[in-house]
Amino acid sequence: MNLTLKIWRQKDANDKGQMVDYKVTDISEHMSFLEMMDVLNEQLINTGEEPVAFDHDCREGICGMCSMYINGEAHGPDRGVTTCQLHMRMFKDGDTITIEPFRASAFPVIKDLVVDRTSFERIQQAGGFISVNTSGNTQDGNAIPIPKKDADDAMDAATCIGCGACVATCKNSSAMLFVGAKVSQYALLPQGRVEATDRVQNMVAQMDLEGFGNCTNTGACEIECPKGISLENIARMNSEFMKANLKG
Ligand code: SF4
Numbered sequence: 001m002n003l004t005l006k007i008w009r010q011k012d013a014n015d016k017g018q019m020v021d022y023k024v025t026d027i028s029e030h031m032s033f034l035e036m037m038d039v040l041n042e043q044l045i046n047t048g049e050e051p052v053a054f055d056h057d058c059r060e061g062i063c064g065m066c067s068m069y070i071n072g073e074a075h076g077p078d079r080g081v082t083t084c085q086l087h088m089r090m091f092k093d094g095d096t097i098t099i100e101p102f103r104a105s106a107f108p109v110i111k112d113l114v115v116d117r118t119s120f121e122r123i124q125q126a127g128g129f130i131s132v133n134t135s136g137n138t139q140d141g142n143a144i145p146i147p148k149k150d151a152d153d154a155m156d157a158a159t160c161i162g163c164g165a166c167v168a169t170c171k172n173s174s175a176m177l178f179v180g181a182k183v184s185q186y187a188l189l190p191q192g193r194v195e196a197t198d199r200v201q202n203m204v205a206q207m208d209l210e211g212f213g214n215c216t217n218t219g220a221c222e223i224e225c226p227k228g229i230s231l232e233n234i235a236r237m238n239s240e241f242m243k244a245n246l247k248g
């Protein structure tokens with residue numbers, strides 16, 4: 001495949017940035033999107049140009065680093081995949097592909113396609129943990145009966161990889177799908193109930209402090225989420241938040 005790429009180039013956080021056109025040739029449909037980007041970068045290095053900076057780590061849909069907005073969609077046109085799992089067979093010979101960073105004021109661009117998502121880390125630090133007795137007298141987790149549905153829902157919520165596609169997709173740059181998943185992951189299990197009140201209040205407060213917008217129920221986040229995190233998690237977070245506030 002021969003392709004035209006329109007890529008956001010931005011030298012640093014203070015640069016205005018602009019779209020720049022590139023051509024790549026002989027791209028195999030079996031390549032992943034990031035392998036195609038590697039081909040472009042080798043080409044740029046060979047001609048003495050600055051390669052395109054983009055985030056990646058695991059390249060298998062686990063780490064949540066590969067945040068690209070491709071042809072107007074977070075993680076591109078496929079469903080249930082991250083950018084690193086997107087295959088070039090989703091495109092046709094002669095296509096023009098537009099590639100931008102995830103855009104949200106709480107995710108400032110650092111360089112080219114790399115954004116700063118430490119706002120997510122600060123939300124996690126505000127409450128995404130449980131206290132564990134490490135004295136040696138810990139109760140075996142299997143000794144605590146948990147309804148199958150609760151365990152399944154908690155595990156589903158825990159599959160959120162913190163990629164930020166929900167924020168990039170949302171017209172309000174809302175992080176509620178992410179925070180809803182993180183709150184639900186603990187709220188559904190007895191081990192997570194100990195700090196449940198503080199957790200939801202602190203995580204929501206940090207989310208607001210970071211400048212993420214509110215949820216207006218468009219549901220775009222659920223559609224673009226590579227892990228299929230359900231909107232039910234937002235409803236659960238709202239109910240946890242109301243319960244916590246009633247407790248005072
Ligand atoms: S909820 Fe989905 S889209 Fe949002 S951060 Fe988690 S995995 Fe990514």
Ligand code: FES
Nearest residue numbers: 059063064066084
């Ligand atoms: S590089 Fe880890 S999820 Fe894409």
